[in-house]
Structure formats: C-alpha cells, structure tokens
Amino acid sequence: MSMLKAVIEPQERVRCQVLATHSRAHEISNELTHYTKHFDAAESLQREWVALQECQGAQIQKVVDVDWSKLQLTLEFDQSAIPLIEFEPKDLALFASLLPSVVQALKHCHSKGWVHGDIKPSNLLYVPQLQHIRLIDFGASCRTGTSREALSDWQATPIFASPNQKGGEGLVETGDDWFSLIQIIDQVMPYAHDYSINSTLIQWRKALSLEI
Numbered sequence: 001m002s003m004l005k006a007v008i009e010p011q012e013r014v015r016c017q018v019l020a021t022h023s024r025a026h027e028i029s030n031e032l033t034h035y036t037k038h039f040d041a042a043e044s045l046q047r048e049w050v051a052l053q054e055c056q057g058a059q060i061q062k063v064v065d066v067d068w069s070k071l072q073l074t075l076e077f078d079q080s081a082i083p084l085i086e087f088e089p090k091d092l093a094l095f096a097s098l099l100p101s102v103v104q105a106l107k108h109c110h111s112k113g114w115v116h117g118d119i120k121p122s123n124l125l126y127v128p129q130l131q132h133i134r135l136i137d138f139g140a141s142c143r144t145g146t147s148r149e150a151l152s153d154w155q156a157t158p159i160f161a162s163p164n165q166k167g168g169e170g171l172v173e174t175g176d177d178w179f180s181l182i183q184i185i186d187q188v189m190p191y192a193h194d195y196s197i198n199s200t201l202i203q204w205r206k207a208l209s210l211e212i
Contacts, residue, residue, distance in 0.1 A: 002088050032079055034064045037139075039071040044139070049073060051141040055112045059105040061136040075136075080128060084184075085121035089191045096192075096200045098126060101133040102181060103208075109135070110144065110174045117141050117172070119180035120160045146172040159183065162212075175212040182208050 039045040045066070052063050052075075062076040087095055102124060109116055116123075117140035125134045140155040148154055148168045156165045162179040164170040185205050192198040 002086050033077055034074050035077045037073045037075060039073070042068070042071060045071050045073060048138045048141065051109075051114050051138045055109045055114055055138070057105075057108050058130070059101070059108060059132060059134050061134060061138070078125065078127065078134070081125035081134060082128070083122045084124045084126060084133075087121070087126075092188065092191055092197055093194070094126075095188060096197050096204075098133055099185075099200075099204050101131075105133055105135050106174075106177050106181070109141075110177070113144050114138075114141050115144055115172050115174055116177050117165070118155065118157055118160075119177050119184070120157050121184060142172040144172060144174060148172065178208045178211040182212075 037048075039048075045068070049063065049066050052061065056062075063073065064076055065074040066072070067074075084095065084098075106116065106119070116135060116138060118137060123135065123137045125136055126132075127134050142151075142154070148164070148170060151168070154165070154168055157180075158166060160180040160183045162176045164173075165176050182205055185201050185208075189198070189201055192201050
C-alpha cells in the first residue's frame, strides 16, 4: 500500500450540511480519454464549470463538454497520469521535487480568483511526460473572498481542510489550499528518512505556513 493511501484512503470529501449529493458516479468512456460527471443541481455544475474555464492552463484538468440540459460535465481523463495517492516511499524524492509544480498550479488558480478547496493526493496528478502536476476535481472550488456563512452548503475533506473550511466559517481564502498542502507534507514527513529530502520538506512547510 502507498505511503499516502494507508492514511488517506478512508477520507473522502463530505458535504458539510445534509443536502442532496452534488454529483453522482463518474462514467468512464470506452476510449478512456474522458469521463462524465453528473450533477443534481445546476448551481454546482455552473460553479465547477466556471472555475475550470477561468483557471484554464497546462496544469488544470480540461473540460471536454458541458450539457446543461442533462447537468453533465465531461472532463479529460489521462491514463498516463499518476495520482499522488499512489506514490510509495521509494517515490519520496520525486514527491519533494514536484512540490514547486503543485505550488505553481495553485498560484495559477489563485491568480484567477479561485480557491480549489479540496487539495489532497488523489486530486494531484503527476504527468510523467510533462514532469509536472495537474489539478483535477474542482467540485469544492469557490471564488476567493466568498463568505461561507452565505453558502447553503460547502464541501471539504476533513483530514486536509482548514478549521474555517470544516466549520463553515469566515471567508474562502487562498490559505485554505496552502493549509491542505501542508497537511499532505505532514503525512509524508514520517517517511522522509533521507536528510536532504527531509530538509526540503521542512523548508516547504515553513514557506507555506507563511501563506496561511
């Protein structure tokens, strides 16, 4: 089992109020180049679609199609991409080397006015051909500065979410994503026996802490 999956696998994103599930199971196409996400509410589809459109970039999952009548969003599926949740202890040096790419992807979204809202290993894909990280699943994304008190519901993966995000308090901030990334680093640290890798992780943790 991977070093991250053992801790994280049971932790799925939850809705923080008891409302209808925002999206149903994905359907993978026969060609394995895309999958379709089904929504129960137009508002949820609208938010995720707009976030993906406004955050378009090389490190962001691509939208293939949107069907407003069926409340469906078709998204790119890259067979070669490896979720960080699949990384093993032997991949720790690679994980550390990819942190700048994770930060770059998040800063790109933040510069467009969006907070991803669900940064966790399964939403961070390593793309070997490009040697960078790609962000997927913008279902929990919100515009920076959104008041959580004004939201009818919100989503979070408890093990990675900031206290305000879990409690539905305050404003959506870029620090929410940085907090989640720090939690990922903290989960990896016990496996960092190599001095150089350990030092790199500590340096990143300190730098990210300043962003919260």
